[in-house]
Amino acid sequence: MRCMVLNASYEFLTIQEHWIDALTLVFQGKATPLSSYDDVVRSASASFRLPAVLVMRHQVSTRRKRKLFDTPSRRAVLIRDAFRCQYCDARLTMATGTRDHVIPRCKGGSDVLTNVVAACKTCNGRKADLTPEQAGMTLRNQPRRLSEEEKIQCLLKTVRSKERLAWMACLKDHGIALWAA
Numbered sequence: 001m002r003c004m005v006l007n008a009s010y011e012f013l014t015i016q017e018h019w020i021d022a023l024t025l026v027f028q029g030k031a032t033p034l035s036s037y038d039d040v041v042r043s044a045s046a047s048f049r050l051p052a053v054l055v056m057r058h059q060v061s062t063r064r065k066r067k068l069f070d071t072p073s074r075r076a077v078l079i080r081d082a083f084r085c086q087y088c089d090a091r092l093t094m095a096t097g098t099r100d101h102v103i104p105r106c107k108g109g110s111d112v113l114t115n116v117v118a119a120c121k122t123c124n125g126r127k128a129d130l131t132p133e134q135a136g137m138t139l140r141n142q143p144r145r146l147s148e149e150e151k152i153q154c155l156l157k158t159v160r161s162k163e164r165l166a167w168m169a170c171l172k173d174h175g176i177a178l179w180a181a
C-alpha cells in the first residue's frame with residue numbers, strides 16, 4: 001500500500017511507495033497519520049495499521065510549484081476528458097490523443113487547462129487555427145480545471161482502488177484540496 005504524504009501546510013508533498021518508509025516517518029515523529037488502511041503489520045510486541053495519508057510535522061521545503069496540476073499536459077487533459085475526443089467522442093489513448101487549443105494560440109488563446117481539450121488527430125487537423133464556431137464544431141464539454149480525483153490520477157501511472165478510496169475519503173474528511181488555487 002502506498003502512502004500519500006502531505007506537507008505541514010496540507011499541500012501534496014510526495015507518495016511513499018513502500019509502507020515501511022511511511023511507518024518510519026511516524027516512528028521518527030516526523031509525520032502524523034491522517035488516515036490509515038485496515039492492513040496491519042505486527043512486530044513482536046505491537047501491531048500498527050499502515051498509514052494511507054500522512055501529514056508532516058514541519059514544513060518541508062520543496063522547489064516544486066503548483067505547476068504540476070495547472071499545466072495542460074497531454075496526460076492531464078486526456079485524464080480529465082476521459083480519453084475521449086471532445087469533438088467527435090472518439091476513444092483516445094496516450095499515443096493517439098492530441099491537445100487542441102479551443103481558442104487557437106494564434107488568436108490569443110492561452111495554454112491553460114480551461115482552453116485545452118483532448119482531440120483526435122482528425123478533429124484537430126480539421127479545426128486547425130479556427131475557433132469551434134468558425135470550424136462548425138461543437139465541444140462536448142467545456143474545459144475545466146482538474147478535480148481532486150483527476151489530480152491523484154495524474155500523480156501515479158497506476159492507482160489501486162483501495163489507495164484511491166482511502167486518499168479521497170481522507171482529503172474530503174479534512175477538506176483538503178491538493179494544491180488549491
Ligand SMILES: [Zn+2]
Pocket residue numbers: 085086087088089090119120121122123124
Ligand atoms: Zn475527433
